[in-house]
Structures are given as structure tokens and as C-alpha cells.
Amino acid sequence: MTLTIILIYLALVLIIGLASHRLFRGTGEDYFVATRSIGPFVLLMSLFGTHMTAFALLGASGEAYHIGIGVFGLMASSSAVVVPAVFFFIGTRAWALGKKYGYITQIQYFRDRWGSDGLGLLLFIVLTGFMVPYLLIGVLGGGLTMNQITHGQVPAWAGGLLVSIVILCYVTFGGLRGTAWANTFQTLVFMVLGAATFFTVVDSVGGLSNGLAKVAEAHPELMIRGESVNRLMFASYMLIPLSVGMFPHIFMHWLSAKRAETFRHTVVFYPICLAIVWIPSVLLGLLGTSDFPGLTGGAANSILVRMIGLHAPDVLAGLLAAGVFAAIMSSLDSQVLSIGTMFTHDILAHYGFKDQMSERRQVWFGRLFVVLILLLTYLWSLMSNPSIFGLAIWSFTGFAGLIPVVVAALFWRRSTKVGAASAIIAVIVSWAFFFAQGWQVPGYSVGQTGLMPVAVILGLSSLAMVLGSLFSKAPEPIALAKFFEPSAQNVRQSVPLQSTPQTG
Amino acid sequence: MRRTGLLYLTLVAFVLLHNDFWLWQDGRMILSVPVGFLYHVFYCVVASALFYLFVRFAWPKHLQDDSGGAQEP
Numbered sequence: 001m002t003l004t005i006i007l008i009y010l011a012l013v014l015i016i017g018l019a020s021h022r023l024f025r026g027t028g029e030d031y032f033v034a035t036r037s038i039g040p041f042v043l044l045m046s047l048f049g050t051h052m053t054a055f056a057l058l059g060a061s062g063e064a065y066h067i068g069i070g071v072f073g074l075m076a077s078s079s080a081v082v083v084p085a086v087f088f089f090i091g092t093r094a095w096a097l098g099k100k101y102g103y104i105t106q107i108q109y110f111r112d113r114w115g116s117d118g119l120g121l122l123l124f125i126v127l128t129g130f131m132v133p134y135l136l137i138g139v140l141g142g143g144l145t146m147n148q149i150t151h152g153q154v155p156a157w158a159g160g161l162l163v164s165i166v167i168l169c170y171v172t173f174g175g176l177r178g179t180a181w182a183n184t185f186q187t188l189v190f191m192v193l194g195a196a197t198f199f200t201v202v203d204s205v206g207g208l209s210n211g212l213a214k215v216a217e218a219h220p221e222l223m224i225r226g227e228s229v230n231r232l233m234f235a236s237y238m239l240i241p242l243s244v245g246m247f248p249h250i251f252m253h254w255l256s257a258k259r260a261e262t263f264r265h266t267v268v269f270y271p272i273c274l275a276i277v278w279i280p281s282v283l284l285g286l287l288g289t290s291d292f293p294g295l296t297g298g299a300a301n302s303i304l305v306r307m308i309g310l311h312a313p314d315v316l317a318g319l320l321a322a323g324v325f326a327a328i329m330s331s332l333d334s335q336v337l338s339i340g341t342m343f344t345h346d347i348l349a350h351y352g353f354k355d356q357m358s359e360r361r362q363v364w365f366g367r368l369f370v371v372l373i374l375l376l377t378y379l380w381s382l383m384s385n386p387s388i389f390g391l392a393i394w395s396f397t398g399f400a401g402l403i404p405v406v407v408a409a410l411f412w413r414r415s416t417k418v419g420a421a422s423a424i425i426a427v428i429v430s431w432a433f434f435f436a437q438g439w440q441v442p443g444y445s446v447g448q449t450g451l452m453p454v455a456v457i458l459g460l461s462s463l464a465m466v467l468g469s470l471f472s473k474a475p476e477p478i479a480l481a482k483f484f485e486p487s488a489q490n491v492r493q494s495v496p497l498q499s500t501p502q503t504g
Numbered sequence: 505m506r507r508t509g510l511l512y513l514t515l516v517a518f519v520l521l522h523n524d525f526w527l528w529q530d531g532r533m534i535l536s537v538p539v540g541f542l543y544h545v546f547y548c549v550v551a552s553a554l555f556y557l558f559v560r561f562a563w564p565k566h567l568q569d570d571s572g573g574a575q576e577p
Contacts (some may be wrong), residue, residue, distance in 0.1 A: 077544035096567040269549035
């Protein structure tokens with residue numbers, strides 16, 4: 001029965017995604033950014049659904065199982081202030097520039113802003129590199145959920161494969177509109193069913209007070225931050241959600257907005273949506289320590305699904321598992337599409353194929369690249385079983401380290417392509433250094449001080465951006481005119497002072 | 505302008521308040537959940553209210569005016 005419900009749900013998502021194909025206008029802009037026509041509600045739901053991955057449900061509950069309530073402050077409430085701020089200060093401005101100059105990817109903007117081809121290529125490689133582990137989270141989560149909820153009847157490889165195929169179908173045919181529609185539906189599903197899961201499990205364990213009292217008795221350390229969350233780690237974790245400013249899939253959803261005002265609802269309601277999803281995830285992870293003691297490492301990723309299987313009746317378990325699938329797929333689809341979009345526009349179209357291919361042909365090549373990337377990710381998922389939380393944090397760290405690039409592009413006239421390239425190289429080198437040291441160490445921090453690598457990487461990339469820009473030739477005013485209002489100094493230099501009106 | 509500056513200062517203070525070190529070892533249960541957890545749930549609610557003020561009083565209105573027809577990148 002559980003499996004039937006999941007299959008019905010997957011078919012429903014597929015139908016919604018494919019239905020949007022009927023509105024497809026046959027142009028690249030429509031396929032990749034839905035002709036910039038997305039309204040406030042769909043923007044909020046699709047951005048939120050895209051941002052919330054298996055990380056938010058499976059990873060958060062798994063990490064809460066290990067370290068307790070501190071997980072909520074580490075990622076949820078920190079994101080509640082950082083993410084809307086990024087949307088407000090960066091997202092709206094990126095949208096305006098995208099609309100004005102017809103950008104479809106962030107690389108197009110950076111290339112144009114600093115007039116550098118090489119910078120675009122460097123960014124394509126780095127962004128795709130950081131994105132692949134992020135994709136892996138979704139494929140792993142899909143396989144894990146399917147395996148656990150069917151009590152091992154369906155192997156993990158089949159679950160991952162099924163999720164990949166469904167996404168592939170509606171992304172390749174529906175483009176961003178299909179993704180936004182499917183995401184809106186799926187975000188509503190995982191928010192409603194997440195709440196239903198929570199109340200069902202809490203009712204089954206005799207109420208929240210009762211359930212948490214048992215946890216507090218057996219594991220009092222999980223009810224406080226105490227020794228399990230280092231203070232410096234907690235403070236520096238707040239830099240990780242800055243990654244949202246450089247996620248290619250989030251950037252693409254920004255560009256799909258109809259107007260700047262479309263962002264208003266997203267900025268205001270984002271923190272509430274975060275709380276709605278993360279409160280049940282963290283508390284269910286805590287309650288899971290009573291029912292399933294002794295899980296170690298990545299095994300705790302399955303705690304949410306195990307709790308559903310134990311406490312929810314068969315039909316409800318199927319629905320709740322569908323909610324987990326909804327969260328996983330609503331991110332995976334946008335991530336896959338954004339990689340395809342970057343490949344089509346920043347590689348194929350940019351490097352001379354534009355004149356040789358029709359727009360429809362370019363869209364098809366984008367689809368082909370999507371198939372290739374999903375296939376590679378799927379094959380990787382068969383070979384590894386890392387902690388979903390750990391994998392996500394390394395990916396987010398890389399993206400967060402790149403944030404000075406977009407901040408400088410938008411707000412610092414004096415920034416140059418040398419500065420931007422220096423910042424990107426600083427991120428690559430420092431990220432690789434920390435990753436080599438800490439990817440197999442759970443809870444790794446710089447010199448075991450608690451300081452997250454993201455703080456050092458971000459500091460180095462900011463420094464590289466500033467020094468690289470200041471030690472290179474300042475951009476010409478004519479190059480800046482496209483992106484900035486003339487500065488007061490320039491206006492004074494170029495416009496002769498008006499003479500004081502004579503009176504009398 | 506003064507109101508916008510005040511909002512920016514509030515945002516900085518709010519970011520600092522995320523570090524609730526005074527509740528680090530506090531295991532009291534309030535409203536059925538640990539107080540350290542409840543603090544961060546309320547933090548999300550207050551964040552929403554703060555961003556309502558940003559949207560209301562510090563919205564970058566000039567962006568809408570700039571968004572004319574698309575040009576080739």
C-alpha cells in the first residue's frame with residue numbers, strides 16, 4: 001500500500017510538470033526562466049521548495065539525533081535571517097539586471113559586468129563542481145527513503161533511480177515553468193505532510209512533553225547546546241546560509257519573477273516557512289533517540305523515515321513518505337535544470353555554437369547535458385553513503401565562499417575581473433585544503449577550535465577580491481555605466497555647474 | 505533615509521542576538537520544548553516581522569523603474 005501511494009504521488013508530480021509543457025512557447029527564455037512571468041506565491045513556494053532539500057528533512061533529523069536541539073539554531077534560525085536578507089539585497093538587484101539585459105544565468109551577468117570570458121568559464125567549472133555533491137544529497141535521500149519506507153522491499157538504488165527518472169521527465173519537458181509548478185505543489189505537500197507526520201508521531205508517543213521527557217532522561221545533553229555545539233562553531237555557522245546568494249538554481253528562480261515586488265512575500269514569509277519545516281524535523285530526530293537508539297554516522301539519516309514507519313498507519317506512512325520525496329525532488333529538479341541552463345548558455349551558446357543552432361536545438365542540448373549529469377550523480381550515489389548533513393555543509397561552504405563575487409559585482413564599482421578571479425581561486429584552493437583535511441572527520445572545524453572552514457574561506461576570498469581589485473587597473477567609467485548610476489563625483493566632473501540664477 | 509539606517513542597525517543587532525550563549529546550558533522546558541530551542545523558534549518569527557519592516561520601509565523602489573525591455577547580454 002505504501003509503495004502504491006508513493007507511485008501515485010510520483011505520477012501526479014509528473015503530470016503537473018508535463019502539463020506545464022502545454023504553455024511552452026518554444027523559446028529558450030521560456031524554457032529556462034519561464035519568460036519571467038512567475039507571481040509572488042509560486043516564487044515563494046518554488047524558491048523555498050528549491051532551497052529545502054533532503055538536507056532539511058533527513059539531514060536535520062539525523063543531525064538532531066546526534067547533537068540535539070543545537071541543529072535548529074545552526075541551520076534553521078540562522079537561515080531565517082540570512083536567506084531573506086540575501087533575497088532582499090542581492091536577489092532583487094540580480095532580477096532587475098536580468099530583466100534589463102536578458103540574463104538567464106549568473107555567469108552571463110558576471111561575464112558582462114567585468115568583461116571577461118575566462119572568468120565565466122572558471123565560474124562554470126567551480127559552480128558545477130560544488131553543485132554535484134548537492135545533487136548527490138537528493139539522489140541518496142530518494143533511495144534511502146524508498147528503502148526504509150518499504151522495509152527493504154525496494155532497494156536504495158531503485159529508489160534513487162525512480163526519483164532521477166521522474167525529475168528528468170518533467171524537467172526536460174517542462175523547463176523552469178514545469179519545475180516551478182511542480183515545486184509549488186511539492187512544497188505544499190511536504191509542509192502539510194511534515195506537520196501531519198509530526199502530530200501523528202507525537203500523538204503516538206503520548207504527547208510532546210512525554211516524548212521529550214523520555215529523551216531528556218536518557219540523553220540530557222541533547223536538550224542543550226552544551227558540549228555538543230561549540231560556541232565558535234555556532235557563531236561561524238551563520239555564514240553558511242550565505243551560500244544561497246551563489247546557488248545557480250536559486251539565481252535562476254530569482255530571474256523568473258514577474259516584477260521586483262514579487263519578492264516581497266518571499267522575503268517576509270521565508271522565516272516562517274523555515275520554522276514550519278525544521279521544527280518537526282529536529283524534534284522528530286530527538287524523539288527518534290528513544291525508539292531507535294544506537295544509530296551511528298550516516299545511519300541516522302533514516303531516523304525520520306524509521307519514525308514514520310513505526311508510528312504511522314500504512315496509508316499515512318505512504319503519504320508521509322511522499323512528503324519526504326516532495327522535499328527531495330523539489331530541489332533536485334531545479335539544481336539539474338540550472339546545470340543544464342548554464343551548459344547551454346555559458347558554454348554552448350557562448351563559445352560559437354549560437355549561430356549554428358536554433359533556439360530549440362540549444363534547449364535540446366541543455367536537456368542532453370541534464371541527462372548526463374543526473375546519470376553521473378546517480379552512479380556516484382551507488383558507490384558512497386556519506387552523511388547527508390556533512391555532504392551538504394561542504395557544498396554550502398564552497399558556495400558561501402563565493403559570495404564576495406556577487407556582492408562586489410553589485411555594490412563595488414572599483415571591483416575588477418582580477419579581483420573576482422582572485423576570489424574564486426582563493427575559494428578553490430582554501431576549500432580543497434580544508435576538504436582534504438576534514439571530509440572524513442565528523443564535526444570538523446579549523447584546528448578543532450570550533451571555527452567553521454567557511455569563515456576562513458570567506459575571509460580569504462574577500463581579501464583576494466579587495467586586493468586583486470585594488471592592484472589592478474580600475475574599470476573604465478563607460479563599462480560601469482551599464483550597471484551603476486553615475487556617481488556624484490562623476491556627475492560633478494561631467495556636468496558643468498549651473499550658474500546661480502540672477503534675481504532682480 | 506534615517507529610518508532605513510535604523511533598520512540596517514536593527515538587522516546587525518538581530519544577527520548578533522542569534523548567539524544566545526546565555527541559554528547554552530539551560531535545559532528548562534517551556535511550552536513543552538527546551539528553552540534553547542524555543543528561543544530560536546521565536547527568532548524565526550521575529551525575523552519575519554523584521555523583514556516586513558524592511559519590505560515596508562526600505563524597499564529598493566528604483567529597481568522596478570530600471571526593468572525595461574531586455575537587451576542582449
